Each structure stands twice: as C-alpha cells, then as structure tokens.
Amino acid sequence: xxxxxxxxxxxxxxxxxxxxxxxxxxxxxxxxxxxxxxxxxxxxxxxxxxxxxxxxxxxxxxxxxxxxxxxxxxxxxxxxxxxxxxxxxxxxxxxxxxxxxxxxxxxxxxxxxxxxxxxxxxxxxxxxxxxxxxxxxxxxxxxxxxxxxxxxxxxxxxxxxxxxxxxxxxxxxxxxxxxxxxxxxxxxxxxxxxxxxxxxxxxxxxxxxxxxxxxxxxxxxxxxxxxxxxxxxxxxxxxxxxxxxxxxxxxxxxxxxxxxxxxxxxxxxxxxxxxxxxxx
Ligand SMILES: NC(=O)C1=CN([C@@H]2O[C@H](COP(=O)(O)OP(=O)(O)OC[C@H]3O[C@@H](n4cnc5c(N)ncnc54)[C@H](OP(=O)(O)O)[C@@H]3O)[C@@H](O)[C@H]2O)C=CC1
Ligand SMILES: O=C(O)C(=O)[C@@H](O)[C@H](O)C(=O)CO
Numbered sequence: 001x002x003x004x005x006x007x008x009x010x011x012x013x014x015x016x017x018x019x020x021x022x023x024x025x026x027x028x029x030x031x032x033x034x035x036x037x038x039x040x041x042x043x044x045x046x047x048x049x050x051x052x053x054x055x056x057x058x059x060x061x062x063x064x065x066x067x068x069x070x071x072x073x074x075x076x077x078x079x080x081x082x083x084x085x086x087x088x089x090x091x092x093x094x095x096x097x098x099x100x101x102x103x104x105x106x107x108x109x110x111x112x113x114x115x116x117x118x119x120x121x122x123x124x125x126x127x128x129x130x131x132x133x134x135x136x137x138x139x140x141x142x143x144x145x146x147x148x149x150x151x152x153x154x155x156x157x158x159x160x161x162x163x164x165x166x167x168x169x170x171x172x173x174x175x176x177x178x179x180x181x182x183x184x185x186x187x188x189x190x191x192x193x194x195x196x197x198x199x200x201x202x203x204x205x206x207x208x209x210x211x212x213x214x215x216x217x218x219x220x221x222x223x224x225x226x227x228x229x230x231x232x233x234x235x236x237x238x239x240x241x242x243x244x245x246x247x248x249x250x251x252x253x254x255x256x257x258x259x260x261x262x263x264x265x266x267x268x269x270x271x272x273x274x275x276x277x278x279x280x
Contacts, residue, residue: 004042005244008229010160011183014105014137016073018224019244020045022189022233027054034235035061039072041241047163047231049077049110050095051279059099074101077110077141078126080280083118088125092134107135108163112147113278119143123151139163141189142274145178163187166228168198168219170267171260176226188223190269191230192216203258211249214242221246222259 005017021038023031023046031054035046039061048058055076062072076099082091092107107126112119126138139161140148152158162179166172166188179186192198199215208218216232220243223230232243251259272279 004247005044006224006247008185008227010137010185011158012137012160014073014160016106016161016185016229017043017045018229019043019220019246020047020073020075020229020231021240022047022231023054023058024049024052024233026233026235027052027057030235031057032060032064034237034240036065037237038240039065039067041237042244043240044071045073045075045229045231047075048099049079050082050091050098051077051079051110055095055098056100059101062099062101069101073105074099075106075108076104077108078122080111080113080116080278083109083113083116083122085121085125088122089129092125092129096134103133104135106137106139106161108139108141108161109143111142111277111279112140112144112274113280114147114275115278119147120151120154123155123157127155127157137161139184139187141187142272142277144274145175147274148182148184158182159184161185161187161229163189163231165189165268165272166223167191167193167267167269168201168204168222168259168262169193169264170269171226171263173260173263176228180227186226186228188228188230191223191228191232192219194269201262203262207251207255207258211251213246213249216243217246218251219259221249221251222256225251225256
C-alpha cells in the first residue's frame with residue numbers, strides 16, 4: 001500500500017504497515033494538519049481511540065489528505081464504560097459518526113478491565129460489527145494471554161492484533177512470544193517510551209552513532225526487527241519523517257540483545273498493569 005513502509009499480514013488477511021502514526025493528544029486544526037502531513041509523507045496506518053476525543057480530527061485528516069480512503073488503515077478503540085453488548089454496538093456506531101467514516105479498518109477493545117469483567121460481551125459486539133461491515137479487522141489492546149484465551153473459548157474468534165505497552169524499558173518478551181505462537185500481531189504503544197529518558201540512553205546512543213541514525217530510529221528499527229507494528233506519535237513533520245526512515249539499515253543480534261537488555265521489572269511508563277488497571 002504505502003511505497004515506503006513494509007507490511008505484515010494479520011490472521012484475517014488484512015495487511016498493516018509496520019509503522020503507523022499514534023495520535024494521543026493530537027486534536028483540532030493542528031492535529032488535522034499534522035495527520036495530513038503524515039499521510040502525505042507515507043504513513044497509512046493511523047491510531048486513534050474514542051477516549052482520545054480525536055476521532056473527528058482523524059476523519060477530517062482522512063478527507064483532506066490526497067490519499068484515497070481505501071489506502072488508509074484507521075484504528076479506533078472501545079472504552080471500558082461501553083463493554084456491555086448493547087452499549088458497545090452503539091459506541092462503535094458513535095465512533096464512526098464522530099469520524100464521519102463508513103468503516104474502521106481496525107477496531108480494538110481498549111483495556112480488558114478484568115474487575116468489571118464484561119470484555120467478552122464487548123468482544124461479541126466487535127465480532128458482530130465486523131459481520132455488519134462496520135470494521136474490517138478486530139483486535140484488543142492491553143489484553144493478557146488469559147483474557148485472549150477466554151475470548152477464543154467463549155466466542156471462537158481470535159483477535160488479529162494486541163496493542164500493548166512495548167519499548168526498550170519494557171520489552172514484553174513473554175507476551176510477544178505468546179502472540180507469535182498464537183498468530184496474533186503485537187502492536188507497540190508508547191514505542192519510544194514517550195521520548196523522555198530514552199533520548200539520553202548511552203547504550204542506544206552508542207548503537208545510533210554506529211549506524212549514523214538517531215535514538216528514535218534505532219528504537220523503531222528494534223520494534224520492526226522484533227516483528228512488532230509500532231505507532232510512534234509525532235506532531236512534527238521532521239520527526240514524522242525521521243520515524244519512518246528506518247528501512248535502510250539493520251541491527252545485528254548483539255545490538256538487538258543490548259536494547260532488549262534495558263528492560264526493567266518496573267519499566268511500565270505509568271504503572272498500568274492490565275491485570276489490575278481499569279480505564280473507562
Ligand atoms: N492502547 C493503549 O492503551 C495506548 C495506546 N497509545 C497509542 O500509542 C501512540 C504512541 O504512544 P505515545 O504515548 O504517544 O508515545 P511515543 O512513545 O510515541 O512518544 C511520543 C512522544 O515522543 C515525541 N517524539 C516522537 N518522535 C520523536 C523523535 N523522532 N524525536 C524526538 N521526540 C519524538 C513526541 O513529540 P512530538 O509530537 O513533538 O514529536 C511525543 O512527545 C499514542 O499516540 C496512541 O495512539 C498510547 C498509550 C496507551
Ligand atoms: O493513551 C491511551 O491509549 C490510554 O489507554 C491511556 O491510559 C494512557 O495510557 C494514559 O495514561 C492517559 O493518561
């Protein structure tokens with residue numbers, strides 16, 4: 001689809017570019033302009049969520065961009081407060097109205113909220129929304145293997161994607177392996193760990209110097225070589241281009257291990273452990 005960015009094929013046949021644009025906090029005219037710029041320079045996958053209050057911004061950028069709708073892959077996510085079946089069906093329709101789109105390419109349950117324990121109902125709504133043509137591919141976000149196993153057991157339908165926190169400080173080795181064994185694509189949120197401490201990391205800087213690349217480029221290349229789809233957010237035209245200019249070099253095994261080795265037990269950005277964290 002995009003001539004710049006390689007693609008992966010999901011278990012339902014949909015192809016996703018391996019780098020997309022995160023949009024958390026991107027809203028209004030500045031948000032529209034930034035997303036249009038991203039599409040103009042080659043981004044095709046755009047990540048949004050009902051709770052980001054920016055589905056309208058994303059939809060407007062889709063209409064203003066010069067790229068046909070069918071070449072774009074737009075994601076949104078169902079909030080925790082709409083997990084009952086009836087509420088989920090309406091929320092998916094509302095997501096579409098907000099964006100003024102006819103369909104989403106990928107729709108995810110944003111968080112499992114295990115204490116609330118309604119995510120199987122929410123999943124049934126996504127399964128039906130896919131049958132009705134409202135969404136092309138359905139997946140989850142922040143789900144642990146036990147949550148996904150329950151979806152499959154109770155509905156017979158496996159998610160195409162699990163979007164999880166993943167960056168060098170939290171490499172999710174076990175969860176990624178479980179996804180690979182079960183044919184689910186890992187999508188990395190906060191892939192740059194929000195570009196704070198990581199920008200001063202000496203290990204990654206050393207590797208970046210060796211390849212004459214920047215720290216974000218090395219980190220995004222690491223995601224790609226792990227087999228994960230990453231969705232770095234940038235509102236800057238310069239940094240958007242930097243973040244997709246990662247396909248002309250490769251990290252060797254030692255470099256991959258050095259970056260993965262930066263992981264810490266407390267490496268989550270905001271201590272949002274899906275086993276206990278609930279978001280509505
Ligand atoms: N499913 C979920 O629960 C979650 C999903 N997400 C999704 O993942 C996306 C990405 O995660 P996010 O938390 O935004 O964090 P990221 O790791 O993508 O980092 C974004 C930050 O890094 C800066 N940045 C981006 N590129 C560069 C660069 N090349 N050099 C220096 N700084 C850079 C951005 O600033 P600037 O814009 O100025 O370039 C911004 O401040 C979100 O936008 C959202 O779509 C995020 C959190 C949870
Ligand atoms: O950004 C998202 O997708 C979220 O799920 C939020 O929980 C985000 O991680 C956050 O921390 C908002 O304060």
